Amino acid sequence: MSAIRALIFDFDGTILDTETAWYEAFREIALEHxxxxxxxxxxxxxxxxxxxxxPYDYLITTKKIPLDRETLVKLVHTGHTKMMAQEGIRPGILDYLVEAKALGLRIGLASSSKRAWIDKYLAQLGIGEYFETIRTAEDVALVKPHPELYELALKDLGVEPNEAIAIEDSPNGARAAAAAGMHYIVVPNTVTKFLSFDGEPRKVSSLEEMSLQELLEAVEGK
Known part of the structure; x- marks a missing residue:
């Protein structure tokens, strides 16, 4: 089995749990109606x-919520911003970044979000310097579950798919990593832990449960 040379992280829900806040913002408005x-x-x-x-179209068109899209977008974004004020980097992420760098592993990020969104939060978290490459929605024709984001990040880092591990939180992200031929570990958040994942992926509730060294040994079959 090939030695692991790189880690490629998803962002939303994996590094920072922006996803639960989005769901709760939509859900609260839906419940009001x-x-x-x-x-x-x-x-x-x-x-x-x-x-x-x-979800905007679903609530307005399918569920006939009495709001126009512009108003709904503003309400959802206001709710999301309020909830995100309480969020910090997910447990174990910084430890993985520090240890990966110390071990000489290449580090990348592959996200279906836009670059400005990623840059904003990486700056707030102070971790942007760890990533040698960042691939986002603007770089591809199709985002996850299509593998293109991961394929570009792998190419940037100069590693083969079986030499890299993706860190993911969602079924769509896991599908993208699998389609790219990568190893991957799933770290579900408050929302994605209720979703169904294909097969039986390696999964932990927090990266604090498994050190990077333990993950490398498990993947490399040591």
Missing amino acids: DIELTIDTYGQCIGTSLHVFD
């Missing part, structure tokens, strides 16, 4: 784009 937005329904857009499932 006596609509239950289930996690199974909303989960279709987690880790991918709104082209797969658009």
Whole structure:
């Protein structure tokens, strides 16, 4: 089995749990109009784009919520911003970044979000310097679950798919890593832990449960 040479991180929900706040912001507004937005329904857009499932369109068109899109967007974004004020980097992420750098591993980021969104939060968290490459929605024709984001990051880092581990939180992200031929570990957040993942992926509730060295040994079959 090939030695691991790189880690490639997802961002939303993996490094910073922005996803739970989005779901709760939508869900709170839906409940105000006596609509239950289930996690199974909303989960279709987690880790991918709104082209797969658009919760704004769902609430306005399908559920007939009496708001126009501009108003709904403002309400959701206000709610999300308020909730995100309480969020910090997810447990174990910084330890992995520090240890990966010390071990000489290449480090990348592959996200279905836009670059400005990623840069804003990486600056707030103070971890941007760890990533040798950052690939986002603007770089590809298709975001996750399509593998292109991971394929570009792998090429940037100069490693083969079986020499890299993806750190993911969502079914769509895990599908993208698998389609790219990578090893991957799933670290679900408050929302994605309720979603169904393909097969039986390596999964932990927090990276604090498994050190990077333990993960490397497990993947490399040591």
